[in-house]
Amino acid sequence: MIVVAKCPKCDAGLPVDASEAPSAIKCGGCGRDLPLTFSPALRGDAGVDRCPVCQGADFYVRKDFDPKLGLTVVVIGALISGVFYWFGRDIIAYSILASAALIDLVVYGRLKDVTVCYRCHSEFRGAYQRTASSFDLHTADVLELEYERKIGRR
Numbered sequence: 001m002i003v004v005a006k007c008p009k010c011d012a013g014l015p016v017d018a019s020e021a022p023s024a025i026k027c028g029g030c031g032r033d034l035p036l037t038f039s040p041a042l043r044g045d046a047g048v049d050r051c052p053v054c055q056g057a058d059f060y061v062r063k064d065f066d067p068k069l070g071l072t073v074v075v076i077g078a079l080i081s082g083v084f085y086w087f088g089r090d091i092i093a094y095s096i097l098a099s100a101a102l103i104d105l106v107v108y109g110r111l112k113d114v115t116v117c118y119r120c121h122s123e124f125r126g127a128y129q130r131t132a133s134s135f136d137l138h139t140a141d142v143l144e145l146e147y148e149r150k151i152g153r154r
């Protein structure tokens with residue numbers, strides 16, 4: 001399992017392999033030492049039960065989607081269709097725009113789920129069974145506030 005540990009101080013994402021992760025890593029962003037406690041389930045890629053960064057046990061799953069990539073497909077599609085539109089080929093223009101949107105949908109549907117920690121936003125990718133539910137705004141509000149108080153951000 002690959003874990004992207006989020007530094008509590010500077011929010012840098014630090015990728016670590018859970019099966020061979022050390023008990024602490026140094027943040028590449030701010031140089032702070034980040035202690036990590038991996039549970040056996042994390043090490044064995046069996047499931048996400050406890051966050052190695054903040055020790056929280058509350059997670060949600062979301063699609064592992066890069067919004068920038070989806071936007072790029074649509075923007076490129078819009079540019080190409082704009083050229084056809086300019087030359088009066090508006091049917092071709094519309095179909096290019098439609099296929100760009102379709103590509104986005106297909107890409108989105110095939111994405112895997114990634115588990116995210118509510119408190120510190122660390123991410124967990126691997127072959128393990130996803131058990132967390134989808135994102136809940138109220139839970140996020142409560143847990144993020146609790147975590148930020150704990151690390152002294154608020």
Ligand SMILES: [Zn+2]
Pocket residue numbers: 007008009010011012027028029030031032
């Ligand atoms: Zn940092």
Ligand SMILES: [Zn+2]
Pocket residue numbers: 051052053054055056117118119120121122
């Ligand atoms: Zn966490």
